[in-house]
Amino acid sequence: METIQGKMSLDMDLNKLQERLANSNRIILDLGTGDGKFAFHLADKVPDDFVIGVDSCRENLREQSRSKLKNLLFVIASAQNLPCELNGLISHITINFPWGSLLESLLTSDSRLICGLQSISSSIASADIRLNGGALTEAGWTLEDGAEQIHHNLLQAGWQINTPCFMDAYALRTFPTTWARRLAYGRDPRAITMRVALPIQQNVNIVDIPLK
Ligand SMILES: C[S@@+](CC[C@H](N)C(=O)[O-])C[C@H]1O[C@@H](n2cnc3c(N)ncnc32)[C@H](O)[C@@H]1O
Structure with a gap:
């Protein structure tokens, strides 16, 4: 897979990944990580966990990916x-304020995304998904209807979901991602967060990694 460090792009195979993950407690994946500040925050806060930030756009990642944290990729x-x-x-997935095709795939229950998330998940995995009003409006939905649609899609996929909660401007201001802060001071400072338990995996090829 392609990893990034500053301006350098490096290929990482399974062996190299296993070396990096050795002795990690939980492995957390931040999908649509943007500039990677949230991934950095998690890795910095809990050194025993390993955090992987994933994004399709490399430009915003140049700065954070220079980090020397050993538990961040x-x-x-x-x-x-x-x-x-x-x-x-992966034992925990975060998707914070998705837009574009990531949001669209949640709204349409795109099987490439849903199956992909299930495949990368360990046997017991959870996810936190945070949706914001502006991105859903751009996609043609109200915040409530869009969140309801995604809630429905995930339930249909067999995921269990806690009651979604609202995030107001204060909650956004104090949430450690670049986009949350931008939203907090923007025109529509509202978001909905949902905690999800992914279905227990039975048929995925679980890679044997010594975790501790
Ligand atoms: C609004 S930004 C949020 C960034 C970050 N999570 C934050 O809270 O600051 C949405 C991010 O999702 C990424 N994204 C959109 N579609 C994607 C896709 N299909 N695959 C991976 N990343 C995607 C974008 O490149 C962008 O960085």
């Missing part, structure tokens, strides 16, 4: 075609 990939090296590894 940035991967260039599309959400609809996640690298198979990640299969069975």
Whole structure:
């Protein structure tokens, strides 16, 4: 899979990935990581966890991907075609304020995204999805209807979802991603967050990694 460090693009195979992951506790994936600040925040806060930020756009990642944190990695990939090296590894997924094709795939229950997320998940995995009003308006939905549609799609996929909660301007201002802060001071400072439990995986090729 393609990883990025500053301006350099590096190929990482399964062996190299396993070396990097050795002794990690949880492996967290931030999908649509943007400039990677949230991934950096998580990795910095919990050094025993390993955090992988994934985005299809490399330009915004140049700065954070220079980080020297050993438990942080940035991967260039599309959400609809996640690298198979990640299969069975991820214990928690975050998707913060998706837009574009990532949001569209959640709204349409795109099987490339849904199956991809299930494939990369470990046997017990969870996800936090945060949706914002402006991105859903651009996609032709109200915040409530768009969140309801995604909620419905994930339930249909067999995922269990806690009651969605609203994030107001204060919650956005204090949430450590670049986009949350931008939204907090913008025209539509509203978001909805949902915590999801992914179905227990039975048929994925789980990679054997010594975790601790
Ligand atoms: C509004 S930004 C949010 C960035 C970050 N999560 C934050 O909170 O600051 C949405 C991100 O989703 C990424 N994205 C959109 N479609 C994608 C896709 N199909 N695959 C991977 N990333 C995607 C964009 O490149 C962008 O960085």
